Amino acid sequence: NTIPLGREEALENMRTHIExxxxxxxxxxxxxxxxxxxxxxxxxxxxxxxxxLRQAPWYQAIGPDYVExxxxxxxxxxxxxxxxxxxLYYNDYNEDNQNKAQAxxxxxxxxxxKYAQTHSGKLLIDGVGMQAHYSVNTNPDNVKLSLEKFxxxxxxxxxxxxxxxxGSNYQLSxxxxxxxxYLYAQLxxxxxxxxxxxxxxxxxxxxxSTSWRSTSNPLLFDKNLQAKPAYYGVIDPDKYMEExxxxxxxxxxxxxKFATPIVDGTVDSVWSxxxxxxxxxxxxxxxxxxxxAKAVWDNQNLYLLVQVSDAQLDK
Numbered sequence: 001n002t003i004p005l006g007r008e009e010a011l012e013n014m015r016t017h018i019e020x021x022x023x024x025x026x027x028x029x030x031x032x033x034x035x036x037x038x039x040x041x042x043x044x045x046x047x048x049x050x051x052x053l054r055q056a057p058w059y060q061a062i063g064p065d066y067v068e069x070x071x072x073x074x075x076x077x078x079x080x081x082x083x084x085x086x087x088l089y090y091n092d093y094n095e096d097n098q099n100k101a102q103a104x105x106x107x108x109x110x111x112x113x114k115y116a117q118t119h120s121g122k123l124l125i126d127g128v129g130m131q132a133h134y135s136v137n138t139n140p141d142n143v144k145l146s147l148e149k150f151x152x153x154x155x156x157x158x159x160x161x162x163x164x165x166x167g168s169n170y171q172l173s174x175x176x177x178x179x180x181x182y183l184y185a186q187l188x189x190x191x192x193x194x195x196x197x198x199x200x201x202x203x204x205x206x207x208x209s210t211s212w213r214s215t216s217n218p219l220l221f222d223k224n225l226q227a228k229p230a231y232y233g234v235i236d237p238d239k240y241m242e243e244x245x246x247x248x249x250x251x252x253x254x255x256x257k258f259a260t261p262i263v264d265g266t267v268d269s270v271w272s273x274x275x276x277x278x279x280x281x282x283x284x285x286x287x288x289x290x291x292x293a294k295a296v297w298d299n300q301n302l303y304l305l306v307q308v309s310d311a312q313l314d315k
Contacts, residue, residue: 010061015073022077031087031158031199033129034074035067039103041094046102049110068111071124087199091129091160096138101146104128108153127156127199132187133213135165136179140186147190151197159191161204164230165216170208172217175247181229182246184220185237192237252277256295261303270296271305279306
């Protein structure tokens with residue numbers, strides 16, 4: 001199981017799978033998510049889209065053109081059924097990260113430009129799916145930049161898995177609920193502005209209790225199916241934003257202990273008596289790193305210790 005198949009066998013498996021599934025469902029669908037989540041998060045050189053791809057099993061077995069090969073297989077099925085009106089999508093999350101958005105843009109453009117040269121300008125990839133797994137810390141300006149970048153490709157764009165996390169441990173304060181509603185309102189104001197280029201908006205779940213991110217209360221209805229502020233932000237974005245101007249985010253607070261640590265790269269004993277300050281502010285779909293800060297002071301200095309826990313450290 002640790003050695004990938006050879007390229008030709010893997011390609012044959014892929015083509016067989018795609019053809020079998022598409023033929024089974026026929027014209028009962030409006031679009032296919034042909035390739036999903038192929039791109040690394042925050043790639044350092046996003047114009048090199050092939051180098052930004054995840055080292056997934058398909059990549060290891062086939063190579064970086066596995067994305068193109070998957071779409072070619074799907075297009076072949078559609079070409080055999082001209083009566084079907086079905087679009088072919090690439091779909092990914094954390095697409096508001098500008099490096100990742102650029103890598104996706106570069107990939108779709110390169111694949112479509114290549115296909116158009118031999119197919120009278122036709123598209124191979126019809127659309128880009130923005131999963132939109134956001135949090136209350138998401139910057140809507142980044143969503144706007146990514147949305148407009150994908151629209152400029154001349155493809156359809158769909159918001160495919162929208163939810164916005166707020167709070168934790170199934171708890172949601174009134175202030176966070178209003179902030180969540182405000183971001184939903186900002187996003188739907190943006191979606192309305194670009195409605196001519198957005199095929200659909202799909203919420204990823206019905207209510208907080210059944211969401212895959214249920215502990216963080218991400219949807220429009222709570223666990224009792226009651227409408228949250230987010231619901232009203234979606235229904236009338238302008239009215240909601242006018243009536244719920246956001247407060248500035250409150251700083252995390254703790255009391256700093258009077259002590260002088262030795263600054264030598266080792267956490268000495270004085271820090272064990274300092275209060276912990278959680279500093280988790282997730283901006284991506286997956287939480288990733290977590291951190292705790294501590295502060296102590298003496299008559300000359302304020303000392304700050306930040307300890308970060310992350311399964312994958314980078315620069």
